[in-house]
Amino acid sequence: MTVTRGIWLALLTVTLVSASGMAAAHKASDSFLYLDNGPTELRIDVALRDLALLTSIDRNGDRQVSGQELRQARPEITRTVESALNFSNSSGNCDLAGKKWGISEHSDGFYSAARYAIQCPDGGPPRALEYNLLFEQDALHRGLVSLDYDGQTRLAALGPDSRTLDLTGTENPGYFSVFATFVYQGVIHLLIGLDHILFLLVLIIPATLSFPKNQVPSGRSRALRGRLLELAGIITAFTAAHSITLALAALDIVSLPIAWVETVIALSIGLAALNVAWPILGHKTWKLAFGFGLVHGFGFASVLGDLTSGVSGLAVALAGFNLGVELGQLALLVVGFPVLYYLGKKRVYQKGGVPVMLAAIGAISLFWVVQRAPLF
């Protein structure tokens, strides 16, 4: 508190008890409640000085609390603190199972500190906390709550007029907003990530050609339906593959050096382009899409990792990001495929456009390989 100037007139002065010269710092009375692990665990710290108002922690009355006195008072302390706490959810009130007890140090001295498992009747996490400690003794007492969700911390202060706390987290950016944010990020990343767009373009070129490159023309154009099916197969394979590796990498199950991943992604574009002209990697474009899709997934994961640091609900973010990437792909196809399909009927496209495009994409790909490879 800030020091203030005040004066009692002589006629109003009362005899004063001299203020004791305590060494500990002065702060308002606060308890600290740390909720984590779901929250299924509670750590609660209560100042010894505050506990002295509620329990007999100074048995010999010498105005000092020794380690022995505190240990003796442990049952009374834990009973007092536990009875001032009430966790609940829809299945009823939850029990507190003591896990550890001792002391801790805060800016104004030692506190009694205890860790509990919070056990609700249905085995789920608690949804509400009611806190009633010390308010009858100190109207300015506060319960300072720190609530941890997946590395994200939220803080609250409970007082005599606000004794309950909703633990469901409706007041912070919920999962829906995290999801929506990452859908957006996924779309953006696909659309501005030229390498993924080029790879997709190369994959769909064969499906836009009237005659499959590797088949002897039978004199009839392939039906649109067949080409759309082929296209769907390619896109599905690519999507399935990069979803798998994106999840594996985002959840820290597999991790690859990002420089090599980027290099292989660049190389994949060139190889796919080459494969359109000379099918060295086989005729089944969907297999190619799946194989290189695995590598592209690691590329997406590195972007996602940069975005999710400090965000709770990684799984939600992952799902959102993935969906965003798919939506981006779909948007590209909806716009791009009809154009290429129309062009596919023109000889100049087949004989000139496609080779030029493939050559250009191949050149870009090689340039990126040289640029990205960690060898130079």
Next chain:
Amino acid sequence: MTCFNKPPGGRFSRCLGPVFSLPALRGRPFWLIATFAAFQAQAAPDPIITDFGVDQILTELPRSAAEVFRETDSPEEAGDRLQILITQARASGDPRYLGYAQTLVNRWPEEQLTDRLRVLRATLRQSLHQFDSARSDLERVISTSSDTQQRIQARLTLANLELVQGRYKEAEQHCRAFQSGYPGLIAQSCLASLQARTADPETAYRNLASQLADSIDRQPADSTSRLWAEGTLGNIAAQAGLPEAKVHWQRVVKATPNDLYVRAQLADWHLERGHFEQVLRLTQGFDAVDTLAVVRAIAMERMGHPGSNELNSRLRQRFEEARWRGALLHARDVARFELDIENQTEEALRLATKNWESQREPLDTRLLLRSALAAGDKVQYQRVRDWLNEQGQSDARYPEFKQ
């Protein structure tokens, strides 16, 4: 980009950044998304110590905590206890006493409050920076009470409240009314403070000094009045830039070592002059009191004291916890800490501005001027200068005097 305070020659450097604002704690719990580093510390509390020794003394307890909560029907007894608690809070800087006092006050229904309890409640409210409700309690006692003593105490308390808030017209009215009910050094101190802050500190100083000398010659004034006048003389002398400030404050500190207000003024005076050793001596053993601890921390930092980092980190933790709590009783001290230790000029300016909305004593005003200069906020700086011109207030401690 980092901003350092006091650009040379009064030139402003642009240094504007996002201003984070704490929601006020009003009834409902509030959430803060802990995205800023200051709060990361609390996310991981210190581990629980289970192997503490049986002989270790863990804490010392204050004497009178338990008896506070004894039920009483007697407003006199409740009043005595309340007054002791408020005085203890003032003398120790320990806000827990204010909490106990608030508990005591809450037990008395509004319609059963006596005039004395109402004056005490106002004093408590002032300590908790609830200035408007304090004012309305005091005005009610002044206008309705039949108890002369309580009316006089209410006048004095209200005069001081208005003086602290920089409402000098209202303060003058209450000083004069107080003087007619209780003439003497305290009333003269009240009027001298006003004259100093609205006109001429040197004349105010000379007048009050001769009044104090007269009263000592004539008949020894009671020590409360005399020390109050000495403290006031120190304040006015410092405002006028007179070296006598030190002597007056030293007398008060010697007679009442627990007068934290005067102790802090004196420590600040030494700090401004670079007398770091004196600052350390005055603040020794008062780390618990925010105002004194911050002055000490600044002195330690400037003299390169080896204990500097340790004190800074303790204060940092204390202020983080206070922020978590959401109360801003400490805005002035935190602002100064942010300005002079942390070099967080924007945050210092934000807190100093907030503080100045309710408290406009010279050290509050100086803090805001310095913060505005450091943060390069011309608008805020000019706003304070305009207010000072309007009041006719000048102070040797304001930064423009040092250029």
